[in-house]
Amino acid sequence: xxxxxxxxxxxxxxxxxxxxxxxxxxxxxxxxxxxxxxxxxxxxxxxxxxxxxxxxxxxxxxxxxxxxxxxxxxxxxxxxxxxxxxxxxxxxxxxxxxxxxxxxxxxxxxxxxxxxxxxxxxxxxxxxxxxxxxxxxxxxxxxxxxxxxxxxxxxxxxxxxxxxxxxxxxxxxxxxxxxxxxxxxxxxxxxxxxxxxxxxxxxxxxxxxxxxxxxxxxxxxxxxxxxxxx
Amino acid sequence: xxxxxxxxxxxxxxxxxxxxxxxxxxxxxxxxxxxxxxxxxxxxxxxxxxxxxxxxxxxxxxxxxxxxxxxxxxxxxxxxxxxxxxxxxxxxxxxxxxxxxxxxxxxxxxxxxxxxxxxxxxxxxxxxxxxxxxxxxxxxxxxxxxxxxxxxxxxxxxxxxxxxxxxxxxxxxxxxxxxxxxxxxxxxxxxxxxxxxxxxxxxxxxxxxxxxxxxxxxxxxxxxxxxxxxxxxxxxxxxxxxxxxxxxxxxxxxxxxxxxxxxxxxxxxxxxxxxxxxxxxxxxxxxxxxxxxxxxxxxxxxxxxxxxxxxxxxxxxxxxxxxxxxxxxxxxxxxxxxxxxxxxxxxxxxxxxxxxxxxxxxxxxxxxxxxxxxxxxxxxxxxxxxxxxxxxxxxxxxxxxxxxxxxxxxxxxxxxxxxxxxxxxxxxxxxxxxxxxxxxxxxxxxxxxxxxxxxxxxxxx
Numbered sequence: 178x179x180x181x182x183x184x185x186x187x188x189x190x191x192x193x194x195x196x197x198x199x200x201x202x203x204x205x206x207x208x209x210x211x212x213x214x215x216x217x218x219x220x221x222x223x224x225x226x227x228x229x230x231x232x233x234x235x236x237x238x239x240x241x242x243x244x245x246x247x248x249x250x251x252x253x254x255x256x257x258x259x260x261x262x263x264x265x266x267x268x269x270x271x272x273x274x275x276x277x278x279x280x281x282x283x284x285x286x287x288x289x290x291x292x293x294x295x296x297x298x299x300x301x302x303x304x305x306x307x308x309x310x311x312x313x314x315x316x317x318x319x320x321x322x323x324x325x326x327x328x329x330x331x332x333x334x335x336x337x338x339x340x341x342x343x344x345x346x347x348x349x350x351x352x353x354x355x356x357x358x359x360x361x362x363x364x365x366x367x368x369x370x371x372x373x374x375x376x377x378x379x380x381x382x383x384x385x386x387x388x389x390x391x392x393x394x395x396x397x398x399x400x401x402x403x404x405x406x407x
Numbered sequence: 408x409x410x411x412x413x414x415x416x417x418x419x420x421x422x423x424x425x426x427x428x429x430x431x432x433x434x435x436x437x438x439x440x441x442x443x444x445x446x447x448x449x450x451x452x453x454x455x456x457x458x459x460x461x462x463x464x465x466x467x468x469x470x471x472x473x474x475x476x477x478x479x480x481x482x483x484x485x486x487x488x489x490x491x492x493x494x495x496x497x498x499x500x501x502x503x504x505x506x507x508x509x510x511x512x513x514x515x516x517x518x519x520x521x522x523x524x525x526x527x528x529x530x531x532x533x534x535x536x537x538x539x540x541x542x543x544x545x546x547x548x549x550x551x552x553x554x555x556x557x558x559x560x561x562x563x564x565x566x567x568x569x570x571x572x573x574x575x576x577x578x579x580x581x582x583x584x585x586x587x588x589x590x591x592x593x594x595x596x597x598x599x600x601x602x603x604x605x606x607x608x609x610x611x612x613x614x615x616x617x618x619x620x621x622x623x624x625x626x627x628x629x630x631x632x633x634x635x636x637x638x639x640x641x642x643x644x645x646x647x648x649x650x651x652x653x654x655x656x657x658x659x660x661x662x663x664x665x666x667x668x669x670x671x672x673x674x675x676x677x678x679x680x681x682x683x684x685x686x687x688x689x690x691x692x693x694x695x696x697x698x699x700x701x702x703x704x705x706x707x708x709x710x711x712x713x714x715x716x717x718x719x720x721x722x723x724x725x726x727x728x729x730x731x732x733x734x735x736x737x738x739x740x741x742x743x744x745x746x747x748x749x750x751x752x753x754x755x756x757x758x759x760x761x762x763x764x765x766x767x768x769x770x771x772x773x774x775x776x777x778x779x780x781x782x783x784x785x786x787x788x789x790x791x792x793x794x795x796x797x798x799x800x801x802x803x804x805x806x807x808x809x810x811x812x813x814x815x816x817x818x819x820x821x822x823x824x825x826x827x828x829x830x831x832x833x834x835x836x837x838x839x840x841x842x843x844x845x846x847x848x849x850x851x852x853x854x855x856x857x858x859x860x861x862x863x864x865x866x867x868x
Contacts, residue, residue: 179648182565185576189655190583194619197659198591201611201679205604205672214601275531277469287668289741290817302670305602312535312596313606315666317613319745320454322822349827351454357464 215307217263224329224382226255229262229375232333236366243368262375269376270309272369276355283316284325284380297326297386304383309376321352326381329388336374337363423497428510430776432490433769435518437851439482440762442525444844446475451837455830465529473528473540479757480538480616481549482521487765488624489517489556492578494772495631496560499572505562513555520549536609538616539593546593553589557582573647577627580655584619588612603670610671610679611662617756618658618686625761626650626693629717632768633700636714637707642699646692653689657682667740680735687732694725712787716767719795723759727752742817747832748809751802758843759798766794766850773857782856786849793846801839808832 178184233240233247244261247254273279285300286292293299304325305313331339335346341363343350358370366374381387452458453468460466493510497503504510520541527533527542534543541549561582564575592612596605630647634640641647660682663675697718701707707714730752733739743749770787774780781787808829815825 179652180570180576182571182579185571185579186583189576189652190580191587193655194584194587194659197611197662201660201663201675202591202595202600202604202608205607205675206600208672209602209604212602272531274535275470275533276467277473277533279535280469280472280537283745285669287741287744289668289737290813291819292816295816295819300670302603305606305670307601311598311601311605312609313602314535315606315609315669317537317665317745317749319816320826347823349456349823351456351826351833353453353458353468354462355467356462 209302209306212303212306214311217266217308218259220266220307220309220379220383221259221262222382224387225375225379226258226262228329228333228378228382229265230258232366232371232374235333236337236364236371239360239365239367240371243371265372265375266309266379268369268372269374269379272358272373273314273376278324279314279316280318281320281352282322282324283319284314284323285316286323286325292323296323297381298384300325309379321350324377324380326384326388328378328380328382333374333378336377337366337370340366340370340373423501423503424494425504425507425510426776428514429490429493429772431514432486432493433773433776435514435521436483436486436490436765437769437854439478439486439521440847441851443475443478443483444847446471446478447840448844450475451833451840454833455837470528470531470533473533474525476538477524477528477540478521479762480621481524481541484621484757484761484765485517486521487769488621488628489514491628491765491768491772492560492624495574495628496563496578499574499631500563500567502563502566505559509555509559513552513559516548516552516555520545520552523548534593534597536592536596536612538613539589541593543593543597546589549593550586550590553582553586557586572630573641573644573651574627574631576651577623577630580651581620581623581627584615584623584659588615588619592616606666606669607663607671607675610665611659613665614662615659618654618661621757621761622654622658625764626654628768629697629721629764632713632771633697633717636711636717636771637701637704639700639704642696642702646696646699650689650693650696653692654686657685657689661686664735667735667737667744676737680737683735684732687728690725690728694721697721712791713767713771715791716763716770719791720760720763720767723755723763723798727755727760730755742813743809745816746809746812747805747829747836748813751805751809754798754805755802758794759802763794766790773854777858777861779857779861782853782860786853789849790846790853793842793849797839797842797846800842801836804832804835804839808836 178188244264247257286296286298288299337359339346339352340355340358342354342356343352355370358373359366449458449460449466449471450468458468493504523545524541527545528540532542532544533540534546560578564571564579567575588611591608592615595608596612600608630641661679663671663679664683667676667680698721701714701718708718709715734743734748734752770781811828811832812825815828816822
């Protein structure tokens with residue numbers, strides 16, 4: 178059995194693979210089956226809409242070039258913004274994947290290494306049960322900080338400048354420049370740029386503790402020794 | 408240097424082995440290896456902020472980082488494995504593969520898959536799955552290719568009579584696993600399973616790609632080539648059985664250890680941790696078996712260059728797995744997860760182990776494929792020492808970098824402190840990488856001169 182073709186193929190090849198699949202994949206799938214996947218449209222919330230409309234105010238030409246003008250009828254405007262915001266999220270996520278952002282930025286806060294103090298509450302399963310997490314963007318490396326609580330922490334104009342040339346707002350940053358998200362100038366983000374900023378502003382916008390600000394302490398007090406770590 | 412790297416003029420058995428095909432696979436592999444090195448170099452330059460090609464969309468370091476890993480997995484490792492399999496399987500079973508035309512069709516189709524992956528990633532069509540960034544429209548084609556590979560190689564194995572040698576257990580299992588792993592990882596998290604459970608599957612995919620595609624093919628080839636080169640049998644058949652079945656049982660259960668402390672249910676994380684420690688025990692039996700085999704012929708490591716590549720890879724394999732058994736514990740994860748420690752670990756596995764083995768195989772086979780000895784034995788030595796030295800420096804350097812990064816983050820100092828603190832390590836890594844690239848340049852040049860020389864020499868063979 179252990180040296181025969183059928184043993185190797187059926188027990189080793191197929192059997193053990195299926196055992197692992199059932200125990201490691203089907204079990205969590207069954208556990209979360211009552212937590213339905215949210216659509217992109219359902220993900221658009223008031224916090225995010227505020228940022229999305231802010232993009233319109235700051236960059237009207239670019240915004241209208243990408244999404245057109247909102248309807249003249251004011252009653253129809255909220256629906257219009259919601260629909261365009263969902264489009265922006267989809268395009269933004271595509272860029273987030275395409276540029277490999279997820280290889281240098283993670284999207285989950287761990288319950289260790291004092292991450293909840295730095296970024297906000299520890300990540301929960303329900304936060305990932307949506308279309309934009311297919312495949313999930315957990316990430317496995319942090320060159321830059323975790324982004325899952327990034328939404329609302331910084332303004333849209335900070336993000337435009339940062340994507341255009343990171344060192345302009347973050348000295349010494351090793352993040353690459355992304356001039357192709359702009360029409361030559363940080364004040365003119367194109368459709369992809371607007372989408373990516375919308376996506377980043379969405380991250381964490383679903384939380385009550387939004388936006389979460391890092392508890393900055395002056396360095397001197399960190400090293401005084403009365404800190405709970407020491 | 409080695410007698411094993413010398414062409415000894417054994418009779419060509421072209422009815423069994425299509426030497427031209429093996430050579431073409433090796434050349435394709437080496438080409439994509441070179442592409443991958445460029446991607447790694449670009450990312451290394453970006454991190455130390457010396458990237459001279461800043462702001463060019465098609466040369467974006469983020470995209471080239473994905474080309475770096477995909478070119479290694481599908482361009483370099485897969486091609487080099489396929490070439491080696493076209494040598495090993497017909498000679499082990501004494502039967503040719505199912506169909507010679509099919510072999511060449513698979514060769515062409517696979518190069519198309521790899522090239523299309525590279526172009527797709529460059530054009531911003533990557534899929535959001537680590538090690539599987541292959542654009543979604545290539546996935547079905549790659550699956551057809553993997554299926555045909557299995558059919559083509561299973562034909563001679565199915566006809567073989569009598570007890571099967573260890574190598575063939577590993578190969579047979581690998582054909583099933585690779586297909587299943589690729590299908591599971593590329594299709595489920597993309598189309599059906601979102602969020603946390605999709606993350607569990609992505610973890611299985613990342614891990615199984617190494618554990619169920621690369622590892623069994625690599626060990627299968629070691630069980631084939633090491634006894635041939637040392638001219639003696641494997642030390643213990645019983646340990647071979649333990650190694651194979653231990654790997655088959657425990658390796659697939661490891662996947663979730665890539666996402667510890669995520670919202671994936673904690674009991675599944677514990678399970679993955681325990682299975683990972685178990686793999687380390689299994690690996691120890693395999694390594695003991697191979698060191699038992701070379702016991703008494705230790706000088707081969709000095710004189711026989713392919714054997715040196717193989718056994719260096721095995722030492723690195725043991726280090727990798729020992730490291731893995733420790734870093735997988737939750738205590739260790741809290742510090743080193745997300746850091747360069749893991750990047751160092753990945754380079755030790757993919758370059759230090761499996762690439763070393765495949766380079767060793769190429770060092771042995773290329774003279775036998777082209778019918779003349781290596782152009783320069785000295786360059787072969789340079790290739791070895793620059794690769795091994797560069798990798799060792801990179802591994803230690805990134806391991807240290809990882810620990811510094813972990814402590815910087817836990818200290819709650821501003822994020823920039825961890826980036827600035829990484830710079831010295833990233834600079835050392837750049838130079839370690841350049842040493843590795845230098846080693847491969849020796850290899851490429853040596854290969855080029857050998858091929859040119861063989862054109863004149865083939866007349867008499």
